[in-house]
Amino acid sequence: MAFHPARRLGAVVLSNSRxxxxxxxxxxxxxxxxxxxxxxxxRRPFQVSTxxxxxxxxxxxxxxxxxxxxxxxxDQLIFYHPASRADxxxxxxxxxxxxxxxxxxxxxxxxxxxxxxxxxxxxxxxxQSGRTHDYAREPDPNQLSLRVAKNELELVLTGDDPSxxxxxxxxxxDEWRPADLFPTPNSTVRIPFDAKVxxxxxxxxxxxx
Amino acid sequence: xxxxxARFTRLIWMCSGLGCALAVAAAPPSITETVKSRARxxxxxxxxxxxxxxxxxAEGRDYFSYGRLNFEDPAPVNERTIFEIGSVTKVFTSLLxxxxxxxxxxxxxxxxxxxxxxDFPIPSGTPEISLVHLATHRSGLPNNPSNLxxxxxxxVFECLGEMALRQFLSGYALPRQPGETWExxxxxxxxxxxxxxxxxxxxxxxxxxxxxLEPMGMKDTQLEIPAALSARVAxxxxxxxxxxxxxxxxxxxxAKSAPPSPICSLSLPTNWAFKPxxxxxxxxxxxxxxGLRLNPGxxxxxxxxxxxxxxxx
Numbered sequence: 001m002a003f004h005p006a007r008r009l010g011a012v013v014l015s016n017s018r019x020x021x022x023x024x025x026x027x028x029x030x031x032x033x034x035x036x037x038x039x040x041x042x043r044r045p046f047q048v049s050t051x052x053x054x055x056x057x058x059x060x061x062x063x064x065x066x067x068x069x070x071x072x073x074x075d076q077l078i079f080y081h082p083a084s085r086a087d088x089x090x091x092x093x094x095x096x097x098x099x100x101x102x103x104x105x106x107x108x109x110x111x112x113x114x115x116x117x118x119x120x121x122x123x124x125x126x127x128q129s130g131r132t133h134d135y136a137r138e139p140d141p142n143q144l145s146l147r148v149a150k151n152e153l154e155l156v157l158t159g160d161d162p163s164x165x166x167x168x169x170x171x172x173x174d175e176w177r178p179a180d181l182f183p184t185p186n187s188t189v190r191i192p193f194d195a196k197v198x199x200x201x202x203x204x205x206x207x208x209x
Numbered sequence: 210x211x212x213x214x215a216r217f218t219r220l221i222w223m224c225s226g227l228g229c230a231l232a233v234a235a236a237p238p239s240i241t242e243t244v245k246s247r248a249r250x251x252x253x254x255x256x257x258x259x260x261x262x263x264x265x266x267a268e269g270r271d272y273f274s275y276g277r278l279n280f281e282d283p284a285p286v287n288e289r290t291i292f293e294i295g296s297v298t299k300v301f302t303s304l305l306x307x308x309x310x311x312x313x314x315x316x317x318x319x320x321x322x323x324x325x326x327x328d329f330p331i332p333s334g335t336p337e338i339s340l341v342h343l344a345t346h347r348s349g350l351p352n353n354p355s356n357l358x359x360x361x362x363x364x365v366f367e368c369l370g371e372m373a374l375r376q377f378l379s380g381y382a383l384p385r386q387p388g389e390t391w392e393x394x395x396x397x398x399x400x401x402x403x404x405x406x407x408x409x410x411x412x413x414x415x416x417x418x419x420x421x422l423e424p425m426g427m428k429d430t431q432l433e434i435p436a437a438l439s440a441r442v443a444x445x446x447x448x449x450x451x452x453x454x455x456x457x458x459x460x461x462x463x464a465k466s467a468p469p470s471p472i473c474s475l476s477l478p479t480n481w482a483f484k485p486x487x488x489x490x491x492x493x494x495x496x497x498x499x500g501l502r503l504n505p506g507x508x509x510x511x512x513x514x515x516x517x518x519x520x521x522x
Contacts, residue, residue: 001297001300007266008266008267009238009264009265009266010264010265010266011262011263011264011265012262012263012264012265013260013261013262013263014260014261014262014290014292014294015257015258015259015260015261015276015292016257016258016259016276016278016279016286016290016292016293016443016444016445016446017256017257017258017259017445017446017447017448018445018446018447018448018452020256022251022254022256022257025248025251025257025260028244028247028248028260028262029262030518031243031244032240032241032244032262032264035241035243037518039243039247042247042250042251042254042256043254044250044254045254045255073449073450074280074449075449076255076448076449078448078449078450085359087447087448087450088448089447089448089449089450090448091254091255091256101256101448
Protein backbone atom coordinates (compact mmCIF):
# COMPACT_ATOMS: atom_id res chain seq x y z
CA MET A 1 0.00 0.00 0.00
CA ALA A 2 1.51 3.32 -0.96
CA PHE A 3 0.66 6.98 -1.03
CA HIS A 4 2.22 9.88 -2.91
CA PRO A 5 1.61 13.00 -0.81
CA ALA A 6 2.38 15.49 -3.57
CA ARG A 7 0.19 13.84 -6.20
CA ARG A 8 -2.51 12.89 -3.68
CA LEU A 9 -2.51 9.44 -5.16
CA GLY A 10 -2.84 6.11 -3.37
CA ALA A 11 -2.03 2.61 -4.63
CA VAL A 12 -2.79 -0.79 -3.17
CA VAL A 13 -1.27 -3.94 -4.65
CA LEU A 14 -2.12 -7.29 -3.11
CA SER A 15 -0.97 -10.78 -4.05
CA ASN A 16 -1.43 -14.27 -2.68
CA SER A 17 2.20 -15.24 -3.24
CA ARG A 18 5.18 -14.96 -0.93
CA UNK A 19 7.45 -12.14 -1.94
CA UNK A 20 10.62 -12.86 -3.88
CA UNK A 21 12.68 -10.97 -6.39
CA UNK A 22 9.95 -11.28 -9.03
CA UNK A 23 6.88 -11.84 -6.88
CA UNK A 24 7.57 -8.59 -5.03
CA UNK A 25 4.70 -6.37 -6.01
CA UNK A 26 5.86 -3.28 -4.14
CA UNK A 27 7.47 -1.91 -7.24
CA UNK A 28 4.16 -1.99 -9.13
CA UNK A 29 2.61 0.30 -6.54
CA UNK A 30 5.62 2.60 -6.46
CA UNK A 31 5.67 2.78 -10.27
CA UNK A 32 1.99 3.70 -10.32
CA UNK A 33 2.79 6.62 -8.04
CA UNK A 34 5.95 7.65 -9.87
CA UNK A 35 6.82 6.18 -13.26
CA UNK A 36 10.50 7.01 -12.75
CA UNK A 37 10.66 4.16 -10.23
CA UNK A 38 12.63 1.32 -11.89
CA UNK A 39 10.81 -1.92 -12.66
CA UNK A 40 12.47 -5.32 -12.46
CA UNK A 41 12.80 -7.16 -15.75
CA UNK A 42 10.73 -10.30 -15.37
CA ARG A 43 12.59 -13.35 -16.63
CA ARG A 44 10.53 -15.84 -18.60
CA PRO A 45 11.37 -19.26 -17.13
CA PHE A 46 13.11 -21.73 -19.44
CA GLN A 47 10.82 -24.63 -20.31
CA VAL A 48 12.07 -27.87 -18.80
CA SER A 49 10.16 -31.12 -19.29
CA THR A 50 8.65 -32.89 -16.32
CA UNK A 51 10.86 -35.91 -17.02
CA UNK A 52 13.99 -33.79 -16.91
CA UNK A 53 12.86 -32.05 -13.71
CA UNK A 54 12.49 -35.45 -12.06
CA UNK A 55 16.03 -36.29 -13.19
CA UNK A 56 17.22 -33.38 -11.06
CA UNK A 57 15.16 -34.26 -8.00
CA UNK A 58 16.96 -36.02 -5.18
CA UNK A 59 19.06 -35.47 -2.12
CA UNK A 60 22.33 -33.54 -2.23
CA UNK A 61 24.99 -33.16 0.44
CA UNK A 62 28.04 -30.94 0.74
CA UNK A 63 31.34 -32.02 2.26
CA UNK A 64 30.44 -29.96 5.31
CA UNK A 65 27.26 -31.97 5.72
CA UNK A 66 24.78 -29.33 4.55
CA UNK A 67 21.91 -30.84 2.62
CA UNK A 68 19.24 -30.03 0.06
CA UNK A 69 16.24 -32.18 -0.67
CA UNK A 70 15.03 -31.30 -4.15
CA UNK A 71 11.62 -32.35 -5.39
CA UNK A 72 9.15 -31.57 -8.15
CA UNK A 73 5.70 -30.17 -7.46
CA UNK A 74 3.31 -28.97 -10.14
CA ASP A 75 6.19 -28.98 -12.63
CA GLN A 76 8.26 -26.70 -10.44
CA LEU A 77 11.56 -27.61 -8.81
CA ILE A 78 11.50 -27.07 -5.05
CA PHE A 79 14.71 -26.80 -3.01
CA TYR A 80 14.09 -27.83 0.58
CA HIS A 81 16.87 -26.87 2.97
CA PRO A 82 16.44 -29.03 6.10
CA ALA A 83 18.78 -26.90 8.23
CA SER A 84 16.58 -23.84 7.80
CA ARG A 85 13.35 -25.84 7.38
CA ALA A 86 12.48 -23.78 4.34
CA ASP A 87 11.22 -24.49 0.83
CA UNK A 88 12.56 -22.39 -2.02
CA UNK A 89 10.74 -22.68 -5.35
CA UNK A 90 13.11 -22.38 -8.28
CA UNK A 91 12.69 -21.05 -11.80
CA UNK A 92 14.67 -22.48 -14.71
CA UNK A 93 17.21 -20.21 -16.38
CA UNK A 94 18.47 -23.05 -18.57
CA UNK A 95 17.77 -26.80 -18.56
CA UNK A 96 20.30 -27.26 -15.75
CA UNK A 97 20.50 -23.87 -14.05
CA UNK A 98 17.77 -22.67 -11.71
CA UNK A 99 17.23 -19.52 -9.73
CA UNK A 100 15.98 -20.17 -6.20
CA UNK A 101 13.36 -17.66 -5.08
CA UNK A 102 13.19 -16.44 -1.53
CA UNK A 103 13.62 -12.99 -0.09
CA UNK A 104 15.97 -14.36 2.55
CA UNK A 105 18.24 -15.81 -0.15
CA UNK A 106 18.96 -12.52 -1.87
CA UNK A 107 19.10 -12.02 -5.62
CA UNK A 108 20.98 -14.22 -8.06
CA UNK A 109 20.89 -17.34 -5.92
CA UNK A 110 21.23 -20.25 -8.30
CA UNK A 111 21.61 -24.00 -8.44
CA UNK A 112 23.62 -25.41 -11.33
CA UNK A 113 23.25 -29.17 -11.93
CA UNK A 114 25.80 -31.42 -13.58
CA UNK A 115 24.29 -34.32 -15.49
CA UNK A 116 25.54 -37.81 -16.31
CA UNK A 117 25.21 -39.44 -19.71
CA UNK A 118 21.59 -40.38 -18.89
CA UNK A 119 20.71 -36.71 -18.25
CA UNK A 120 20.44 -37.48 -14.55
CA UNK A 121 21.88 -34.98 -12.08
CA UNK A 122 24.99 -36.08 -10.21
CA UNK A 123 25.99 -32.86 -8.48
CA UNK A 124 24.84 -29.35 -7.67
CA UNK A 125 26.68 -26.04 -7.44
CA UNK A 126 24.80 -23.66 -5.15
CA UNK A 127 25.70 -19.99 -5.59
CA GLN A 128 24.50 -17.41 -3.08
CA SER A 129 25.85 -13.95 -2.29
CA GLY A 130 28.65 -14.54 -4.80
CA ARG A 131 29.93 -17.71 -3.14
CA THR A 132 29.60 -21.19 -4.61
CA HIS A 133 29.25 -24.43 -2.67
CA ASP A 134 29.42 -27.96 -4.10
CA TYR A 135 26.91 -30.65 -3.28
CA ALA A 136 27.11 -34.27 -4.42
CA ARG A 137 23.96 -36.18 -5.14
CA GLU A 138 23.28 -38.98 -2.72
CA PRO A 139 21.93 -42.32 -3.87
CA ASP A 140 18.15 -42.25 -3.97
CA PRO A 141 16.72 -44.52 -1.28
CA ASN A 142 14.93 -47.49 -2.80
CA GLN A 143 11.18 -47.49 -2.97
CA LEU A 144 9.08 -50.52 -3.73
CA SER A 145 5.60 -49.99 -5.08
CA LEU A 146 3.03 -52.75 -5.37
CA ARG A 147 0.02 -53.02 -7.60
CA VAL A 148 -2.40 -55.91 -7.87
CA ALA A 149 -3.79 -56.36 -11.36
CA LYS A 150 -6.16 -59.31 -11.80
CA ASN A 151 -4.10 -62.33 -10.77
CA GLU A 152 -0.77 -60.64 -10.88
CA LEU A 153 1.27 -58.72 -8.39
CA GLU A 154 3.33 -56.01 -10.03
CA LEU A 155 6.43 -54.86 -8.19
CA VAL A 156 8.34 -51.77 -9.21
CA LEU A 157 11.61 -50.96 -7.48
CA THR A 158 13.12 -47.52 -7.90
CA GLY A 159 16.21 -45.98 -6.37
CA ASP A 160 19.96 -46.25 -6.41
CA ASP A 161 20.61 -48.71 -3.60
CA PRO A 162 22.06 -51.87 -5.20
CA SER A 163 21.50 -54.01 -2.11
CA UNK A 164 20.01 -57.40 -2.96
CA UNK A 165 16.40 -58.03 -2.07
CA UNK A 166 14.50 -61.26 -1.54
CA UNK A 167 10.89 -62.08 -2.09
CA UNK A 168 9.36 -65.03 -0.29
CA UNK A 169 6.04 -66.76 -0.46
CA UNK A 170 4.34 -68.84 2.22
CA UNK A 171 1.37 -71.12 2.34
CA UNK A 172 1.11 -71.12 6.14
CA UNK A 173 3.07 -68.12 7.45
CA ASP A 174 5.57 -70.51 9.02
CA GLU A 175 7.45 -71.89 6.08
CA TRP A 176 8.66 -69.49 3.39
CA ARG A 177 10.14 -70.22 -0.01
CA PRO A 178 11.95 -67.78 -2.27
CA ALA A 179 10.08 -66.49 -5.27
CA ASP A 180 11.68 -66.97 -8.62
CA LEU A 181 11.87 -63.28 -9.46
CA PHE A 182 12.54 -60.04 -7.73
CA PRO A 183 12.90 -56.59 -9.28
CA THR A 184 16.31 -55.03 -9.45
CA PRO A 185 16.45 -51.25 -9.05
CA ASN A 186 14.53 -49.38 -11.71
CA SER A 187 12.84 -52.50 -13.06
CA THR A 188 9.40 -54.08 -12.91
CA VAL A 189 8.44 -57.71 -12.41
CA ARG A 190 5.09 -59.44 -12.21
CA ILE A 191 4.37 -62.61 -10.26
CA PRO A 192 1.19 -64.64 -9.95
CA PHE A 193 -0.90 -63.41 -7.07
CA ASP A 194 -3.37 -65.25 -4.92
CA ALA A 195 -4.94 -63.20 -2.18
CA LYS A 196 -4.93 -66.26 0.07
CA VAL A 197 -1.19 -66.76 -0.22
CA UNK A 198 0.93 -64.29 1.75
CA UNK A 199 4.12 -62.89 0.36
CA UNK A 200 6.88 -61.00 2.12
CA UNK A 201 9.89 -59.16 0.82
CA UNK A 202 12.92 -57.64 2.45
CA UNK A 203 16.40 -56.50 1.85
CA UNK A 204 18.46 -59.64 2.00
CA UNK A 205 21.27 -58.01 3.88
CA UNK A 206 19.09 -56.85 6.72
CA UNK A 207 16.42 -59.57 6.84
CA UNK A 208 13.85 -56.97 7.73
CA UNK A 209 10.47 -57.54 6.07
CA UNK B 210 20.99 17.18 5.97
CA UNK B 211 19.62 20.14 4.06
CA UNK B 212 21.69 19.39 0.99
CA UNK B 213 20.65 15.77 1.07
CA UNK B 214 17.01 16.65 1.23
CA ALA B 215 17.45 19.13 -1.58
CA ARG B 216 18.53 16.36 -3.93
CA PHE B 217 15.13 14.76 -3.65
CA THR B 218 12.02 16.26 -4.99
CA ARG B 219 9.41 13.62 -4.51
CA LEU B 220 8.42 11.52 -1.56
CA ILE B 221 6.47 8.31 -1.65
CA TRP B 222 5.08 6.85 1.51
CA MET B 223 4.93 3.13 1.17
CA CYS B 224 2.75 0.74 3.09
CA SER B 225 -0.71 2.14 3.60
CA GLY B 226 -2.75 5.17 2.74
CA LEU B 227 -5.04 4.71 5.69
CA GLY B 228 -4.34 7.87 7.56
CA CYS B 229 -3.85 10.20 4.66
CA ALA B 230 -6.40 12.85 3.85
CA LEU B 231 -6.30 13.67 0.19
CA ALA B 232 -6.93 16.89 -1.60
CA VAL B 233 -8.53 17.28 -5.00
CA ALA B 234 -6.72 15.71 -7.94
CA ALA B 235 -7.19 16.57 -11.58
CA ALA B 236 -8.69 13.37 -13.00
CA PRO B 237 -9.66 9.86 -12.00
CA PRO B 238 -6.60 7.63 -11.79
CA SER B 239 -5.81 5.01 -14.39
CA ILE B 240 -3.67 1.91 -14.01
CA THR B 241 -1.21 2.02 -16.85
CA GLU B 242 -0.80 -0.73 -19.42
CA THR B 243 2.82 -1.09 -18.33
CA VAL B 244 1.73 -2.11 -14.85
CA LYS B 245 -1.01 -4.39 -16.15
CA SER B 246 1.48 -6.08 -18.45
CA ARG B 247 3.99 -6.58 -15.63
CA ALA B 248 1.29 -8.05 -13.42
CA ARG B 249 0.21 -10.46 -16.17
CA UNK B 250 3.84 -11.49 -16.72
CA UNK B 251 4.33 -12.31 -13.06
CA UNK B 252 1.28 -14.55 -13.03
CA UNK B 253 1.79 -16.15 -16.47
CA UNK B 254 5.43 -16.96 -15.69
CA UNK B 255 4.44 -18.53 -12.38
CA UNK B 256 5.94 -16.00 -9.98
CA UNK B 257 2.57 -14.97 -8.50
CA UNK B 258 -0.71 -16.86 -8.19
CA UNK B 259 -2.86 -13.73 -8.33
CA UNK B 260 -2.49 -9.96 -8.15
CA UNK B 261 -5.08 -7.27 -7.44
CA UNK B 262 -4.28 -3.59 -7.92
CA UNK B 263 -6.22 -0.53 -6.83
CA UNK B 264 -5.39 3.08 -7.61
CA UNK B 265 -7.27 5.91 -5.96
CA UNK B 266 -7.41 9.66 -5.78
CA ALA B 267 -10.06 12.20 -4.87
CA GLU B 268 -11.72 11.83 -8.28
CA GLY B 269 -12.16 8.09 -8.39
CA ARG B 270 -10.63 4.65 -8.45
CA ASP B 271 -9.32 2.13 -10.93
CA TYR B 272 -8.87 -1.59 -10.41
CA PHE B 273 -7.00 -4.35 -12.19
CA SER B 274 -6.83 -8.00 -11.18
CA TYR B 275 -5.21 -11.03 -12.78
CA GLY B 276 -4.63 -14.61 -11.68
CA ARG B 277 -6.42 -17.04 -9.42
CA LEU B 278 -7.41 -17.74 -5.85
CA ASN B 279 -5.40 -20.97 -5.78
CA PHE B 280 -4.30 -23.87 -7.97
CA GLU B 281 -7.40 -25.93 -7.28
CA ASP B 282 -9.89 -23.12 -7.85
CA PRO B 283 -9.96 -21.49 -11.28
CA ALA B 284 -11.92 -18.55 -9.87
CA PRO B 285 -10.06 -15.35 -10.71
CA VAL B 286 -9.01 -12.83 -8.12
CA ASN B 287 -10.78 -9.48 -8.27
CA GLU B 288 -11.07 -6.27 -6.29
CA ARG B 289 -13.19 -8.05 -3.68
CA THR B 290 -10.71 -10.88 -3.12
CA ILE B 291 -9.40 -11.03 0.42
CA PHE B 292 -5.67 -11.37 1.01
CA GLU B 293 -3.59 -12.01 4.10
CA ILE B 294 -1.56 -8.87 4.77
CA GLY B 295 1.06 -10.06 7.25
CA SER B 296 3.45 -7.34 8.33
CA VAL B 297 1.36 -4.56 6.80
CA THR B 298 -0.44 -4.97 10.12
CA LYS B 299 2.41 -2.91 11.58
CA VAL B 300 0.91 0.13 9.86
CA PHE B 301 -2.33 -0.42 11.75
CA THR B 302 -0.49 -0.73 15.04
CA SER B 303 1.47 2.44 14.37
CA LEU B 304 -1.70 4.27 13.40
CA LEU B 305 -3.25 3.24 16.70
CA UNK B 306 -0.29 4.90 18.40
CA UNK B 307 -0.50 8.04 16.26
CA UNK B 308 -4.22 8.26 16.92
CA UNK B 309 -3.77 7.82 20.66
CA UNK B 310 -1.15 10.57 20.63
CA UNK B 311 -3.50 12.83 18.66
CA UNK B 312 -6.16 12.19 21.28
CA UNK B 313 -3.71 13.15 24.02
CA UNK B 314 -3.93 9.73 25.62
CA UNK B 315 -0.26 8.77 25.34
CA UNK B 316 2.94 10.40 24.16
CA UNK B 317 5.36 9.22 21.51
CA UNK B 318 8.20 9.45 24.01
CA UNK B 319 6.29 7.87 26.86
CA UNK B 320 8.09 4.87 28.28
CA UNK B 321 6.58 1.46 27.63
CA UNK B 322 7.15 0.50 31.23
CA UNK B 323 4.93 3.36 32.42
CA UNK B 324 1.95 1.85 30.59
CA UNK B 325 2.40 -1.72 31.76
CA UNK B 326 2.17 -3.35 35.18
CA UNK B 327 5.15 -2.60 37.39
CA ASP B 328 6.22 -6.26 37.30
CA PHE B 329 6.22 -6.44 33.53
CA PRO B 330 9.88 -7.09 32.62
CA ILE B 331 10.74 -4.41 30.05
CA PRO B 332 14.53 -4.48 29.49
CA SER B 333 16.17 -1.45 31.02
CA GLY B 334 17.99 1.12 28.94
CA THR B 335 19.02 4.75 28.84
CA PRO B 336 16.70 6.23 27.83
CA GLU B 337 13.93 3.80 28.62
CA ILE B 338 12.26 2.08 25.67
CA SER B 339 9.52 4.42 24.49
CA LEU B 340 6.48 3.94 22.29
CA VAL B 341 8.16 5.65 19.37
CA HIS B 342 11.18 3.36 19.71
CA LEU B 343 8.88 0.39 19.24
CA ALA B 344 7.01 2.01 16.33
CA THR B 345 10.22 2.82 14.47
CA HIS B 346 12.22 -0.36 15.08
CA ARG B 347 14.76 1.39 17.29
CA SER B 348 14.06 -0.20 20.66
CA GLY B 349 17.08 -2.50 20.72
CA LEU B 350 14.78 -5.53 20.82
CA PRO B 351 15.55 -8.30 18.32
CA ASN B 352 13.41 -9.18 15.31
CA ASN B 353 11.88 -12.16 17.10
CA PRO B 354 12.16 -13.63 20.60
CA SER B 355 14.09 -16.85 20.96
CA ASN B 356 11.19 -18.78 22.45
CA LEU B 357 9.02 -19.01 19.35
CA UNK B 358 7.40 -22.35 18.61
CA UNK B 359 9.46 -23.58 15.69
CA UNK B 360 7.75 -26.87 14.93
CA UNK B 361 5.74 -25.47 12.04
CA UNK B 362 7.00 -22.57 9.96
CA UNK B 363 3.66 -20.80 9.75
CA UNK B 364 2.80 -21.15 13.43
CA VAL B 365 6.01 -19.84 14.93
CA PHE B 366 4.28 -16.84 16.51
CA GLU B 367 1.31 -18.77 17.83
CA CYS B 368 2.85 -19.65 21.18
CA LEU B 369 3.97 -16.09 21.91
CA GLY B 370 1.32 -15.25 24.47
CA GLU B 371 1.82 -12.93 27.42
CA MET B 372 3.57 -15.55 29.51
CA ALA B 373 6.07 -16.33 26.76
CA LEU B 374 6.59 -12.61 26.17
CA ARG B 375 7.32 -12.03 29.84
CA GLN B 376 9.61 -15.04 29.92
CA PHE B 377 11.70 -13.80 27.01
CA LEU B 378 11.88 -10.17 28.09
CA SER B 379 12.83 -11.04 31.65
CA GLY B 380 15.99 -12.72 30.40
CA TYR B 381 16.89 -10.26 27.66
CA ALA B 382 19.52 -7.54 27.98
CA LEU B 383 19.51 -4.80 25.37
CA PRO B 384 22.66 -4.98 23.23
CA ARG B 385 22.56 -1.17 22.75
CA GLN B 386 20.64 1.79 24.05
CA PRO B 387 17.12 2.47 22.76
CA GLY B 388 17.11 4.91 19.85
CA GLU B 389 20.63 4.15 18.70
CA THR B 390 20.09 1.87 15.73
CA TRP B 391 17.33 0.68 13.42
CA GLU B 392 16.68 -3.05 13.55
CA UNK B 393 13.46 -4.50 12.15
CA UNK B 394 11.56 -6.03 15.03
CA UNK B 395 8.38 -8.08 14.91
CA UNK B 396 8.77 -8.35 18.66
CA UNK B 397 8.94 -4.59 19.16
CA UNK B 398 5.84 -3.93 17.08
CA UNK B 399 4.00 -6.76 18.81
CA UNK B 400 4.93 -5.25 22.15
CA UNK B 401 3.58 -1.90 20.98
CA UNK B 402 0.21 -3.46 20.14
CA UNK B 403 0.22 -5.29 23.46
CA UNK B 404 1.06 -2.11 25.37
CA UNK B 405 -1.66 -0.05 23.70
CA UNK B 406 -4.22 -2.80 24.25
CA UNK B 407 -3.22 -2.91 27.91
CA UNK B 408 -3.35 0.87 28.20
CA UNK B 409 -6.96 0.92 27.00
CA UNK B 410 -7.98 -2.33 28.70
CA UNK B 411 -9.01 -3.90 25.42
CA UNK B 412 -7.74 -6.62 23.15
CA UNK B 413 -5.68 -5.53 20.18
CA UNK B 414 -8.53 -6.59 17.91
CA UNK B 415 -11.08 -4.53 19.87
CA UNK B 416 -8.84 -1.51 19.77
CA UNK B 417 -8.26 -1.89 16.05
CA UNK B 418 -11.93 -2.33 15.32
CA UNK B 419 -13.13 0.58 17.44
CA UNK B 420 -10.50 3.12 16.52
CA UNK B 421 -9.62 2.31 12.92
CA LEU B 422 -11.68 -0.28 11.11
CA GLU B 423 -15.22 0.75 12.05
CA PRO B 424 -14.69 4.52 11.67
CA MET B 425 -13.21 3.92 8.24
CA GLY B 426 -15.78 1.36 7.14
CA MET B 427 -13.14 -1.31 6.59
CA LYS B 428 -15.49 -4.26 6.86
CA ASP B 429 -13.23 -6.65 4.98
CA THR B 430 -10.33 -6.14 7.35
CA GLN B 431 -10.46 -8.76 10.08
CA LEU B 432 -8.26 -10.79 12.34
CA GLU B 433 -10.47 -13.86 12.07
CA ILE B 434 -11.87 -14.94 8.71
CA PRO B 435 -15.65 -15.05 9.12
CA ALA B 436 -17.55 -17.76 7.27
CA ALA B 437 -19.35 -15.16 5.18
CA LEU B 438 -16.05 -14.04 3.67
CA SER B 439 -14.31 -17.39 3.34
CA ALA B 440 -15.22 -17.89 -0.32
CA ARG B 441 -13.44 -14.66 -1.18
CA VAL B 442 -10.20 -15.49 0.59
CA ALA B 443 -7.18 -16.14 -1.64
CA UNK B 444 -4.91 -19.00 -0.67
CA UNK B 445 -1.35 -17.98 0.10
CA UNK B 446 1.45 -19.45 -2.01
CA UNK B 447 5.18 -19.87 -2.02
CA UNK B 448 5.84 -20.57 -5.70
CA UNK B 449 3.49 -23.43 -6.56
CA UNK B 450 3.26 -24.48 -2.93
CA UNK B 451 0.12 -23.56 -1.10
CA UNK B 452 0.74 -22.40 2.44
CA UNK B 453 -1.48 -21.87 5.44
CA UNK B 454 -2.01 -18.40 6.90
CA UNK B 455 0.31 -17.32 9.67
CA UNK B 456 -1.29 -17.79 13.03
CA UNK B 457 -0.60 -15.16 15.61
CA UNK B 458 -0.62 -15.24 19.38
CA UNK B 459 -3.48 -13.49 21.11
CA UNK B 460 -1.33 -11.05 23.04
CA UNK B 461 -4.43 -9.17 24.10
CA UNK B 462 -5.06 -12.11 26.35
CA UNK B 463 -8.76 -12.54 25.77
CA ALA B 464 -9.06 -14.42 22.49
CA LYS B 465 -9.72 -18.12 22.93
CA SER B 466 -7.47 -19.24 20.11
CA ALA B 467 -4.66 -17.89 18.02
CA PRO B 468 -6.06 -15.93 15.09
CA PRO B 469 -4.48 -15.85 11.65
CA SER B 470 -2.73 -12.67 10.63
CA PRO B 471 -5.11 -9.94 9.45
CA ILE B 472 -6.73 -9.99 6.06
CA CYS B 473 -8.10 -7.28 3.82
CA SER B 474 -9.21 -6.59 0.26
CA LEU B 475 -9.08 -3.68 -2.17
CA SER B 476 -12.69 -2.90 -1.34
CA LEU B 477 -11.83 -1.88 2.20
CA PRO B 478 -11.81 1.91 2.28
CA THR B 479 -15.51 2.67 2.09
CA ASN B 480 -15.16 5.53 4.53
CA TRP B 481 -11.68 6.46 3.51
CA ALA B 482 -10.68 10.05 3.99
CA PHE B 483 -10.67 10.48 0.24
CA LYS B 484 -14.30 11.53 0.77
CA PRO B 485 -14.19 12.96 4.26
CA UNK B 486 -17.33 15.04 3.88
CA UNK B 487 -19.40 11.93 3.16
CA UNK B 488 -18.14 9.95 6.07
CA UNK B 489 -20.42 9.87 9.06
CA UNK B 490 -17.42 9.43 11.30
CA UNK B 491 -14.63 11.13 9.41
CA UNK B 492 -11.18 9.88 10.05
CA UNK B 493 -9.22 12.28 12.13
CA UNK B 494 -5.80 12.75 10.68
CA UNK B 495 -3.25 11.42 13.16
CA UNK B 496 -0.71 13.71 14.70
CA UNK B 497 2.24 14.71 12.62
CA UNK B 498 3.94 11.80 10.93
CA UNK B 499 7.18 13.64 11.61
CA GLY B 500 6.83 12.53 15.18
CA LEU B 501 7.33 8.97 14.03
CA ARG B 502 9.91 9.68 11.41
CA LEU B 503 13.57 8.88 11.70
CA ASN B 504 16.69 9.39 9.66
CA PRO B 505 15.42 12.32 7.59
CA GLY B 506 17.45 12.67 4.44
CA UNK B 507 18.28 9.01 3.87
CA UNK B 508 16.95 7.55 0.66
CA UNK B 509 14.78 5.07 2.49
CA UNK B 510 13.22 6.03 5.73
CA UNK B 511 10.63 4.60 8.07
CA UNK B 512 7.83 6.44 9.75
CA UNK B 513 5.78 4.29 12.03
CA UNK B 514 5.03 1.33 9.81
CA UNK B 515 5.56 3.27 6.60
CA UNK B 516 8.67 3.14 4.50
CA UNK B 517 9.45 6.48 2.92
CA UNK B 518 10.96 6.38 -0.55
CA UNK B 519 12.60 9.52 -1.81
CA UNK B 520 13.01 9.48 -5.55
CA UNK B 521 15.84 11.32 -7.23
CA UNK B 522 14.68 14.13 -9.47
